[in-house]
Amino acid sequence: MELLRPLVDGFETISITGMCKNAGKTTVLNTITSEYYGRCKVLALTSVGRDGEALDLVTGTYKPPIYVEKGTLAVTVEKLVPFCDITREIAEVLPFGTPMGRVVILRALSDGFVQLAGPSMTEQVVKLKDILYGLGAEKIIVDGAINRRSLCSARVGRGTILCSGASYDRNIDTVVRDTAYICSVLMLEETEKRSGILQALQGADDSVKAICIGEKTAYADSESLIQEIKSGEPEQVYIRGALTDSALKPLLTLGRRVAAFELVAEDSSRILLSQDIFRRWQAFGGRIRVLNRIELLAVTSNPYSAYGFHFDGKVLAARLREEIGVPVIDVMEGKKR
Amino acid sequence: MIRLSAENREKIGLEYVFSLMHPASPYGRAALRELAFYEPSRQTELEKEFDCIAALRPALMNGSEDIKRLRHALSQLRYIPESLKKLRNAECLETTELFELKSLLLRFEDIYTVWRRLAELFGIEGLEFADTEAALDLIDMDGMRTDGFHIPDSASAELAGARAQKRAFERSIAAEQDEEAKKRLLTERTNVAAKEAEEELRISRELCRTLSRFAADIKCNTEVAARIDLLLCKAELAEAHSGVRPKIGKTRICYENMINPHAEALLRQHGGSFTPLSIELSSGATVITGANMGGKTMALKTAALNTALCQLGFFPFAERAETVLVDGMYLLLDDNSAAERGLSSFGGEVEAINEAVSAADMELCFIAIDEPARGTNPIEGAAIAAAVVQHLNSQNTFALISTHYNGIASRAGAHYQIAGLEKLGIGEVKKLSHTTLRERVAYIGENMDYSLKKAEKDAPCPHEAMNICRMMELNADIIDYAENVLTKTEEIV
Numbered sequence: 084m085e086l087l088r089p090l091v092d093g094f095e096t097i098s099i100t101g102m103c104k105n106a107g108k109t110t111v112l113n114t115i116t117s118e119y120y121g122r123c124k125v126l127a128l129t130s131v132g133r134d135g136e137a138l139d140l141v142t143g144t145y146k147p148p149i150y151v152e153k154g155t156l157a158v159t160v161e162k163l164v165p166f167c168d169i170t171r172e173i174a175e176v177l178p179f180g181t182p183m184g185r186v187v188i189l190r191a192l193s194d195g196f197v198q199l200a201g202p203s204m205t206e207q208v209v210k211l212k213d214i215l216y217g218l219g220a221e222k223i224i225v226d227g228a229i230n231r232r233s234l235c236s237a238r239v240g241r242g243t244i245l246c247s248g249a250s251y252d253r254n255i256d257t258v259v260r261d262t263a264y265i266c267s268v269l270m271l272e273e274t275e276k277r278s279g280i281l282q283a284l285q286g287a288d289d290s291v292k293a294i295c296i297g298e299k300t301a302y303a304d305s306e307s308l309i310q311e312i313k314s315g316e317p318e319q320v321y322i323r324g325a326l327t328d329s330a331l332k333p334l335l336t337l338g339r340r341v342a343a344f345e346l347v348a349e350d351s352s353r354i355l356l357s358q359d360i361f362r363r364w365q366a367f368g369g370r371i372r373v374l375n376r377i378e379l380l381a382v383t384s385n386p387y388s389a390y391g392f393h394f395d396g397k398v399l400a401a402r403l404r405e406e407i408g409v410p411v412i413d414v415m416e417g418k419k420r
Numbered sequence: 421m422i423r424l425s426a427e428n429r430e431k432i433g434l435e436y437v438f439s440l441m442h443p444a445s446p447y448g449r450a451a452l453r454e455l456a457f458y459e460p461s462r463q464t465e466l467e468k469e470f471d472c473i474a475a476l477r478p479a480l481m482n483g484s485e486d487i488k489r490l491r492h493a494l495s496q497l498r499y500i501p502e503s504l505k506k507l508r509n510a511e512c513l514e515t516t517e518l519f520e521l522k523s524l525l526l527r528f529e530d531i532y533t534v535w536r537r538l539a540e541l542f543g544i545e546g547l548e549f550a551d552t553e554a555a556l557d558l559i560d561m562d563g564m565r566t567d568g569f570h571i572p573d574s575a576s577a578e579l580a581g582a583r584a585q586k587r588a589f590e591r592s593i594a595a596e597q598d599e600e601a602k603k604r605l606l607t608e609r610t611n612v613a614a615k616e617a618e619e620e621l622r623i624s625r626e627l628c629r630t631l632s633r634f635a636a637d638i639k640c641n642t643e644v645a646a647r648i649d650l651l652l653c654k655a656e657l658a659e660a661h662s663g664v665r666p667k668i669g670k671t672r673i674c675y676e677n678m679i680n681p682h683a684e685a686l687l688r689q690h691g692g693s694f695t696p697l698s699i700e701l702s703s704g705a706t707v708i709t710g711a712n713m714g715g716k717t718m719a720l721k722t723a724a725l726n727t728a729l730c731q732l733g734f735f736p737f738a739e740r741a742e743t744v745l746v747d748g749m750y751l752l753l754d755d756n757s758a759a760e761r762g763l764s765s766f767g768g769e770v771e772a773i774n775e776a777v778s779a780a781d782m783e784l785c786f787i788a789i790d791e792p793a794r795g796t797n798p799i800e801g802a803a804i805a806a807a808v809v810q811h812l813n814s815q816n817t818f819a820l821i822s823t824h825y826n827g828i829a830s831r832a833g834a835h836y837q838i839a840g841l842e843k844l845g846i847g848e849v850k851k852l853s854h855t856t857l858r859e860r861v862a863y864i865g866e867n868m869d870y871s872l873k874k875a876e877k878d879a880p881c882p883h884e885a886m887n888i889c890r891m892m893e894l895n896a897d898i899i900d901y902a903e904n905v906l907t908k909t910e911e912i913v
Contacts, residue, residue: 173519
């Protein structure tokens with residue numbers, strides 16, 4: 084049965100994001116590649132960290148290798164090329180340096196195993212995507228690294244899959260609660276009034292941290308921003324860069340006034356709020372929107388922990404389904420560890 | 421050998437000129453960083469360089485398609501000096517290195533064709549590429565001339581066999597439903613893959629051994645590419661800043677209406693313009709005198725810049741230029757970081773003058789000294805400056821010295837003066853009431869004639885310091901006192 088292909092088929096770029104290390108991102112990647120096997124679609128695979136090695140270099144835990152079909156474009160680094168056992172063409176060597184050499188794009192001339200490793204800076208990933216399309220890629224899958232939610236930035240991939248599982252925490256309640264929270268952030272709605280923000284952003288210099296739309300006034304500190312919200316009653320407040328607790332806390336002193344405007348961030352990856360602050364904002368009637376929406380396609384649940392314990396897969400999936408409004412998939416179902 | 425410190429390159433505006441150059445290829449960029457002066461013994465080569473610049477100028481002006489194509493191909497060259505070194509030693513390259521080498525050879529094919537056409541059209545000689553198509557044929561094993569690099573099945577029967585076996589396993593793996601059976605197949609496939617990798621390595625080794633005999637040619641071609649790249653930049657510079665081909669002679673360094681692009685750019689930012697300067701240096705010493713703020717230092721820098729440019733194989737920025745190839749260049753443009761060497765600025769200056777003077781004893785030099793001995797008392801200072809000029813004037817050297825002191829120029833071979841505030845009467849100066857420094861400086865700029873004029877050797881230094889003080893609106897009491905002192909001094913003298 085196909086689990087993921089129907090969900091990802093409509094997206095040119097998909098990012099795979101993990102709640103933690105060993106959440107099963109590579110399993111998700113392998114599931115997608117196997118579901119596309121024989122469908123004559125040129126997949127391009129890259130990772131924002133090293134991926135595909137049999138043992139995780141950081142925690143020493145087992146990691147599944149990545150098996151690709153002939154024709155796939157795989158992004159790796161110079162020192163890992165010999166560990167890819169596909170018959171291969173070197174399609175490109177990029178000047179992006181990593182501790183393990185420059186970034187290399189391989190074209191698989193046979194099926195086989197690859198070790199993925201690619202650039203992690205958003206700018207470089209964006210550039211890499213262009214090169215991959217130039218080499219004939221039809222679908223690009225970006226495997227995220229340890230808990231780097233920032234890599235599901237809308238500029239990297241419009242569709243994302245969030246991987247959660249027992250490796251996140253020993254307590255199933257914590258796993259479910261935190262996964263549900265991250266999903267609610269990833270599923271924040273796109274603002275309906277984008278044009279005013281885009282216009283205001285064009286003229287803003289780097290010191291500008293927040294912009295009140297309507298007045299088109301820019302702020303570098305929260306105090307004057309609070310004053311402006313009180314007196315100017317803006318419709319939207321756009322926060323540039325990361326939306327953090329320390330940025331939002333001062334605004335909570337506005338109390339119910341926060342319900343009067345929309346707080347907008349660039350995309351979900353910029354929202355780094357703790358659940359507590361996020362809920363307090365919502366309790367005052369505050370709305371948070373994004374300028375560019377990322378589509379959360381599915382949540383995968385992995386009941387096996389890399390640290391030697393596991394949950395009942397059916398229970399975990401069921402509890403996540405209760406909380407989350409997108410498909411929850413147990414990719415380990417039917418697979419032995 | 422000529423060596424200019426980074427500080428001096430910066431001061432005379434040479435670094436600025438380099439910053440105007442944008443070589444397309446990484447080889448051109450590397451060559452620009454390591455640019456060396458032409459020694460007098462390499463005059464023939466330097467003339468050839470000038471021939472090429474002169475020949476490329478019309479090509480640039482016509483906006484030739486071929487130039488664009490050439491630059492594009494140059495920009496695509498991969499920078500692989502390390503791989504080329506390995507290849508020369510017949511070491512085995514990694515597949516990624518072979519990819520880059522193939523890419524380099526492919527781009528060279530484009531460059532050869534375009535360059536041959538351009539060279540023929542514009543009569544450019546002496547810049548030929550070695551033919552490396554045979555090397556490309558070796559590395560492009562299936563002859564498809566695609567950008568990627570791979571070792572095709574046809575490379576050896578063993579490789580073809582291993583790959584066929586591997587493919588068979590892959591087909592079985594794809595069809596196998598049972599996980600355990602799949603695992604077994606995967607293990608067997610891994611063994612065949614190892615055999616494939618081994619054979620690929622053997623083929624790569626053999627390939628690199630064969631390719632190694634082309635290593636020298638390929639390296640030479642990267643050097644030719646770098647030269648062409650820089651020539652295009654030099655021709656472009658000459659075009660943009662009205663460079664001229666210099667005549668290389670033995671007896672004089674002479675510029676007619678020379679400019680300094682760095683100073684020109686800075687002046688333009690403030691709405692000003694650079695006054696072209698003309699000067700002729702014969703063997704010996706030439707002295708420049710003139711008002712403060714009149715541009716003596718700039719004249720020195722501009723002459724030094726253009727002389728350096730000539731000897732680096734650039735067209736100098738002047739309407740006409742003649743130069744002499746020298747063995748050394750010594751530029752003393754201020755105290756030259758004396759403090760770093762534990763010397764006072766005067767001590768540092770003496771040390772630097774000594775260095776230049778000793779060099780001038782041994783070889784043909786270009787020496788520029790900005791106001792020698794200015795930092796000490798005027799009586800001894802004037803004596804030292806006069807002596808330096810007198811000594812250098814007796815040497816076979818080209819020395820350009822600026823000074824405030826009287827009675828120095830008469831000891832030089834030639835004397836130039838900055839025209840200065842000639843056109844301004846003193847009465848006019850008194851009525852000033854500018855409010856800002858900027859206005860005052862601008863006013864001086866408007867009235868200052870920065871051009872260089874040949875003067876009699878015994879012509880006195882123009883005494884314009886008082887005028888400058890008035891224009892800078894120095895405290896009126898001080899000006900009065902100073903005038904008083906001056907009158908008395910004149911009485912005494």
